[in-house]
Amino acid sequence: MGTTPTVSLAIRVIPCLDVDAGRVVKGVNFTGLRDAGDPVELASRYDAEGADEIVFLDITASSGDRQTMLDVVRRTADCVFIPLTVGGGVRSPDDFDRLLRAGADKVSLNTAAIADPTLLRQAAERFGSQCVVLSIDARRCPIGVSSESGFEVTTHGGRRSTGVDAITWAIEGTKRGAGEILLNSMDADGTKAGFDLELIEKIRSVVQVPLIASGGAGSLTDFAQAVDAGADAVLAASVFHFGQFTVSQVKEALTESGLPVR
Amino acid sequence: MATQNIVILDYGSGNLRSAQRALEKVGARVQVTADFDKALNADALVVPGVGAFAACMRGILEVRGDVIIDRRLTDGRPVLGICVGMQVLFANGVEHATMVDGLGQWPGVVEQLDAPILPHMGWDTVRAPEDSTIFAEVSGERFYFVHSYGVTTLELGEHDLNRRPPVVTWGTHGTDFVAAIESGPLVATQFHPEKSGAAGLELLNSWLHSL
Numbered sequence: 001m002g003t004t005p006t007v008s009l010a011i012r013v014i015p016c017l018d019v020d021a022g023r024v025v026k027g028v029n030f031t032g033l034r035d036a037g038d039p040v041e042l043a044s045r046y047d048a049e050g051a052d053e054i055v056f057l058d059i060t061a062s063s064g065d066r067q068t069m070l071d072v073v074r075r076t077a078d079c080v081f082i083p084l085t086v087g088g089g090v091r092s093p094d095d096f097d098r099l100l101r102a103g104a105d106k107v108s109l110n111t112a113a114i115a116d117p118t119l120l121r122q123a124a125e126r127f128g129s130q131c132v133v134l135s136i137d138a139r140r141c142p143i144g145v146s147s148e149s150g151f152e153v154t155t156h157g158g159r160r161s162t163g164v165d166a167i168t169w170a171i172e173g174t175k176r177g178a179g180e181i182l183l184n185s186m187d188a189d190g191t192k193a194g195f196d197l198e199l200i201e202k203i204r205s206v207v208q209v210p211l212i213a214s215g216g217a218g219s220l221t222d223f224a225q226a227v228d229a230g231a232d233a234v235l236a237a238s239v240f241h242f243g244q245f246t247v248s249q250v251k252e253a254l255t256e257s258g259l260p261v262r
Numbered sequence: 263m264a265t266q267n268i269v270i271l272d273y274g275s276g277n278l279r280s281a282q283r284a285l286e287k288v289g290a291r292v293q294v295t296a297d298f299d300k301a302l303n304a305d306a307l308v309v310p311g312v313g314a315f316a317a318c319m320r321g322i323l324e325v326r327g328d329v330i331i332d333r334r335l336t337d338g339r340p341v342l343g344i345c346v347g348m349q350v351l352f353a354n355g356v357e358h359a360t361m362v363d364g365l366g367q368w369p370g371v372v373e374q375l376d377a378p379i380l381p382h383m384g385w386d387t388v389r390a391p392e393d394s395t396i397f398a399e400v401s402g403e404r405f406y407f408v409h410s411y412g413v414t415t416l417e418l419g420e421h422d423l424n425r426r427p428p429v430v431t432w433g434t435h436g437t438d439f440v441a442a443i444e445s446g447p448l449v450a451t452q453f454h455p456e457k458s459g460a461a462g463l464e465l466l467n468s469w470l471h472s473l
């Protein structure tokens with residue numbers, strides 16, 4: 001068979017949908033959709049466009065609406081046959097269990113893992129590392145906060161400083177069982193000025209699990225730069241939702257840069 | 263073709279809903295159950311599996327899946343293993359330097375892949391031989407993988423000389439590994455056809471029509 005190492009794995013392009021009480025929030029600018037606020041219909045649309053994976057981020061404030069999210073996951077898994085990651089409000093291994101049974105393939109942890117890092121190990125032992133995604137909302141340390149790398153972890157959607165070094169946390173999180181890192185730059189998020197390449201490089205140099213880069217995508221050339229910095233997958237939300245460009249256009253741009261896509 | 267009754271063996275492993283829906287999508291009638299008789303008598307049995315080799319083996323043994331699979335194969339009745347559900351069909355698995363017995367349907371050891379980034383997660387190409395049944399209608403497609411372990415060498419021992427050698431499809435992540443393997447009624451994939459979009463559905467359709 002030979003053992004010539006080759007890299008043929010496709011760079012994954014992942015649209016992220018923020019879901020509140022079962023409805024997609026942020027602007028959605030698709031034409032021809034029956035219901036632009038329905039996460040299931042949007043996920044199907046992205047699937048048809050060539051998305052390699054879908055991420056749902058449950059931003060529901062009330063725990064009563066968690067049931068609604070399970071229903072969204074179920075209905076999506078019924079008709080979309082690509083991997084589905086769900087995050088937001090996950091606090092226990094039982095939350096993992098409910099989401100996986102509903103049809104999620106991976107579950108992402110953010111604030112809850114900072115509050116209780118043992119949760120990563122508990123989930124990995126029960127369900128396998130392959131479904132445990134550590135979501136890190138990182139930013140450059142503001143005045144008054146310091147960390148060795150200059151990047152800190154935030155929680156609650158970037159509103160709260162933790163003072164935890166983002167690079168140290170990535171290392172610890174993977175040691176504790178995370179099988180993938182979803183790295184969101186809170187500085188780049190919403191700027192459309194490109195990904196935070198320095199942050200991606202720093203995290204890539206210390207972890208051996210797949211790395212999804214998120215935050216800052218604004219032009220088609222941004223994505224290949226994130227990959228060159230070390231990302232295995234690229235995630236974006238508003239540029240897709242507002243119809244600025246499509247998943248297939250991102251893939252064409254990656255191909256032009258000599259990167260493999262599906 | 264009459265509608266095929268398929269059982270997905272429910273021994274507590276991961277997302278079974280997607281496999282159920284994907285098989286229904288290509289025309290099968292699917293039950294997710296650990297019922298011994300139903301699993302034994304179905305037209306085909308799907309053995310799923312995610313997470314650790316040892317944990318999946320424990321789950322399978324608890325529902326007497328080893329007996330079910332053995333009896334089915336003795337009668338030439340189809341079984342499809344997916345991901346760790348494929349890995350446990352081999353002789354052994356090594357995790358954290360500990361060797362665990364598998365179901366031994368094929369010789370070979372499941373061990374950690376030698377690659378800079380693990381898990382091997384995402385859409386990758388495979389090299390299917392021309393006599394493959396399940397890849398008959400797909401070529402050049404990518405399939406969705408998520409695994410850190412695999413079978414990197416396949417040596418058929420003497421006891422296999424009377425059997426036809428399996429049809430092996432290879433993939434590469436750092437090293438070559440078995441991406442799919444077919445021995446008559448026993449078929450298995452390291453990737454997740456139920457998560458591999460249109461190509462995965464096409465592959466499941468080919469499998470269903472081969473039953």
